[in-house]
Amino acid sequence: MSRFAQLHLLTSYPPSNLNRDDTGRPKTALVGDALRLRISSQSLKRAWRCSERFEAALAGHLGTRTKLMGRQVFETLKRGGIAEKQAREWAKEIAKQFGKLKSDKKTEKDADLEIEQLAHFSPEEVAAVEALCKTLVERKTKPTEDELALLSQPRHAVDIAMFGRMLADAALFNVEAAVQVAHAFTVHRSAVEDDYFSAVDDLNPREETGAAHIGERGYGAGLFYLYLCIDLELLQANLGGDAALRDRALEALVRAVTQVSPTGMQNSYGSRAYASYVLAEKGDQQPRSLAQAFLKPVKPWGELGVLEQAVVSLEKRRDSFDKVYGACADARYMLDVEKGEGSLDGLVGFLRG
Template sequence: MSRFIQLHLLTSYPPSNLNRDDTGRPKTALVGDANRLRISSQSLKRAWRTSEVFEAAVGNNLGTRTKQMGKQVYEKLCAGGLPEKVARDWAKEIAKQFGKLKSDKKVENNTDLEIEQLAHFSPDEQEAIAALIATLIERKGSLTEEETKTALQLLSYPRRAVDIAMFGRMLADNPQFNMEAAVQVAHAITVHRAAVEDDFFSAVDDLNQSSNTGAGHIGEHGYGAGLFYLYLCIDHALLKSNLGDDDGLTARALEGLVCAVTQVSPTGMQNSFASRSRASYVLAEKGDQQPRSLAQAFLKPIKPWGEEGMLDMAVKALETRNQNIDAVYGACADARYLLNVETPVGNLAELVQFVTTA
């Protein structure tokens, strides 16, 4: 088994605002003394792990990331007939097993049941919580001290949660249940200079058309367009270990990731821009060698020249960088697979097979 799987992707997005900063404008980065559009790894991972494509491959082997599990427990206990105070006390006890409860406690909107930080609950942990809720309803909230101590041992080392196995989790108060991420995801950046532009828009009030201006609302959105380079490094051995050495689940996890990475776009402002795209180019590599990004291929911004298009030039720059690194350091992979929509070369099914048989 090859330890590392690396994916290099080029994906072109039309005018869009896929990942916003605190002002609502597309995120950017200064790379090679040129401003680039950027999509954060957090945005990408969120889009992938919550996508139907990913779920289709891994089924119910997914966790839930939330601060509000205590609220959900409270509502279920109340619905099961427990008095409000008893339900609230139990909900707090259950929630704080996964993190500190919020300090600004407000009973009226149930924020006293929320934990401070997002916690990623594995399927096993969610099942354990559900079983405890059923027991509490059956026993009308009454457990002995010893039963309570045992029942509240809800945390477990996740072995069935593919998203946790891939992207990790941290529980500050219970580090023994942390999991190291097996998939490293870079921020995607445009391979060329890119500017954030402003879209001024207006909306008509359908019930007030007497105005000469015709505008019931005016506003402004930032947007940008570009060809993005994205790099992922998968520690195949760690992923398999995180999933309890389950070969079948590991293969399905890799299939789901490849399908999502190549086909799923971040969800930011899709209704306004419909900027859904699939990867135009994918270079997959596997081997035991030390991984490396090929982002240096784009330190000098790509600039189309003559009849040669942006994608062709980006592919050439990426492959040249790859060959040069191999020439200097030795082969950085034992095997490679290429998918190129423009040529066309390769297909998704073969790409999945290449990665899952690593």
């Protein structure tokens, strides 16, 4: 089995605002000497792991990322007949196993039941918490120290195995990510434009004109380059050595990264897109991104549009790396929608083989 698999994708999005900054405008990055649109890796990973494709393919093997487990435990214990004071104390004891509790100086109702940082609970840990709640309701006594040892090394949570988790107060149960995801950026110079819009009140008298609401939002469009590096050995190790589950995980990941778009403002822009081009590589060589291919913004040239020129630039950079450093992969597979070459099933089979 090769140690590393790498994916290089080109995906074209129409006018959209898939990933916003703190002002509500599309995120950007300066690449080379040109401003580009950007989609953060955090946005991409959340879209993939929360997608219907992931949930359908990996049901029972996905974790839950939350600060609110203590609140859920509290409500469960109260419904089971535990007095509110006891339920709160026991819920806090359970919640703090996964992170530091917020201050008791509550700024909102039940805020003291929350942990300060998001924790990624594996399915095994969620089941252990639920089982403990059931035991406490039946027994009507507080949890013991042994019962509160709820943290475990995840072995069945694919999203944790892929993207890792960090528990500041319990480093023993941290998981190193097996999948590294770069921020996607446009291969060409891109500008954030302003969309001025208005809304009309349906009950306005016919003779009255004007809008009941006006506003503006930023948007942009472009062809994005995305790079992923998958440590296949680490992924299988994170899944307890389960090769079959690793293969299911790889298939779900490939289908998500090629077909699932970030959810930002989809209702306003309908900017769903499939990847137009995918280069997959496998081998034991040190991984490398091909982002350098786009330091100089891509432009149409002659009969070649931006997509075709981007493919030429990417493959030229790949070949140049091979020439200078030696073969940077042992095997490759390409999916090219423009040429009608390759297939999604073929790509999945290549990575799983």
